[in-house]
Amino acid sequence: MKHRLMIVVLLALTSGFIGTGNARESRNARAESVAGVFDYYVLSLSWSPTFCLTHQNDTQCSGKGYGFVLHGLWPQYAKGGWPQSCGPRVPLTAAERAKGLTLFPTPKLLEHEWSKHGTCSGLGAMGYLQASDKALGAVKIPPQLQPLNSSYYFEAEEIARLFRQSNPGIPDKGIAVICSGPQLSEVRVCMDKDLSFSACGKGVRTQCRAGEIRVPPVR
Structure with missing residues (x-):
């Protein structure tokens, strides 16, 4: 028993x-990631000269003199994390690719961003590219951070402040500065689904060391 x-x-x-x-x-x-199901966007602007320090053979690093370039427009969850690689994944058409190459510095980056992030926008490829164009046009690059011919040094908070000065609608918690070691790597601006400036959600924050960081010159 x-x-x-x-x-x-x-x-x-x-x-x-x-x-x-x-x-x-x-x-x-x-x-699971579902197209169109997210809370806000992060517009990621990459400082091309820093990328080119470690990717000298990339086509954007062939003396084109880029400063900030579009890394991507990323759907995000307010509580942290993001959707990615949402189905159905449809290849870009010739017209969509041509539009994308007016925004992204290389075909490789365009394809990657559409596949990983754009598919989750729920807008379709052309809609996503038009949204990226609108978001990119909404952000004014501070004159102090236009393409430079020699290295400059700023603290991360100073870079964020310069962006807020040039874009008064960006709230205090609506921007993040990202570094690669001692160099400026990216600036990330948070936007709502209507592409107006907004506060960032959980996990989107400045990631740089204390003190001054280097902003490398153009290549």
């Missing part, structure tokens, strides 16, 4: 563990 009772208990416990696992998998399934 005791032996039979132990078997029943073990079976019940095993069923409980299986149920817990199924519930966890179900939660994960509901959290």
Whole structure:
């Protein structure tokens, strides 16, 4: 009798563990990336000279004199994280590719950004590219951070302040400065779904060391 009772208990416990696992998998399934289901955008502007320090053979690094370039327009969740690679993934048409190359510095970056981030916008490829164009046009680059012929040094908060001065609608928590080691790498500006400036969600914050950071010259 005791032996039979132990078997029943073990079976019940095993069923409980299986149920817990199924519930966890179900939660994960509901959290899968779905096109159009997100809270806001991050417009990521890459400082091309820093990228070119470690990617000298990339086509954007062939003496074109880029300063800030469009890295991407990224759908984000307010509570942190982001959707990516949403289905159905449709290849870019020739017209969409031509439009994209007026915004992104290289075909490789265009394809990557559309596949990973653009597919989650729910706008379709041309709609996503038009939104990227609108977002890019809404941000004025501070005159102090136009393409430079020699290295400059700023603190990260000073770079954020210069952007807010040139773009008065950006709130205090609506911009993040990203560094690669001691160099400026990116500036990320948060926008709502209507592409108006907004506060950033969880996880989007400045990532630079304290003190001055280097802004490398154009290549």
